[in-house]
Amino acid sequence: MSKVSAIYHIVICTYMRRMTIPEEHKRELYGYIYGILKNNRCILYRMNGIGNHIHLLINLHPSISLSAIVQSIKQSSSRWMKNNPNFPLFESWGKEYFAFSVGKDHSEKIIEYIKNQEKHHQTAECENELKTLCYEEDVEWHDNALT
Numbered sequence: 001m002s003k004v005s006a007i008y009h010i011v012i013c014t015y016m017r018r019m020t021i022p023e024e025h026k027r028e029l030y031g032y033i034y035g036i037l038k039n040n041r042c043i044l045y046r047m048n049g050i051g052n053h054i055h056l057l058i059n060l061h062p063s064i065s066l067s068a069i070v071q072s073i074k075q076s077s078s079r080w081m082k083n084n085p086n087f088p089l090f091e092s093w094g095k096e097y098f099a100f101s102v103g104k105d106h107s108e109k110i111i112e113y114i115k116n117q118e119k120h121h122q123t124a125e126c127e128n129e130l131k132t133l134c135y136e137e138d139v140e141w142h143d144n145a146l147t
Helices: 023-039 066-082 104-115 126-136
Strands: 007-013 043-050 053-059 098-101
Touching (some): 007 066, 007 104, 023 053, 023 066, 043 104, 053 104
Antiparallel strands (some): 007 053, 007 098
């Protein structure tokens, strides 16, 4: 078997960044997404977010592509939330996602960043956070990136 380290910081936003993930039920969603990652043999290092987006730090298994795992997370969790009365406002995930490759030596910093999402968003809006991440990672920002 091939030995590959493919660590990604992934951000997935709700449609139009609407606050549709209730704080009191987000751990249920995270458990569901963890199951998707585990079934695809990906390693989850950390997941957290607020009502309109989630951050994940994962090590992607070499048998699946980044786009395929994100598609699987979005499709499966979307169906699950739409059929779950704990997510009555959820419409869908946004069309796009953000993903940045991360070196092993940088992982701990990202884990701490993800752990502190609630505190971070007391002072920073989702869009500003994502623009900053794109700038720091030298990724071009498009104004329609979050629909």
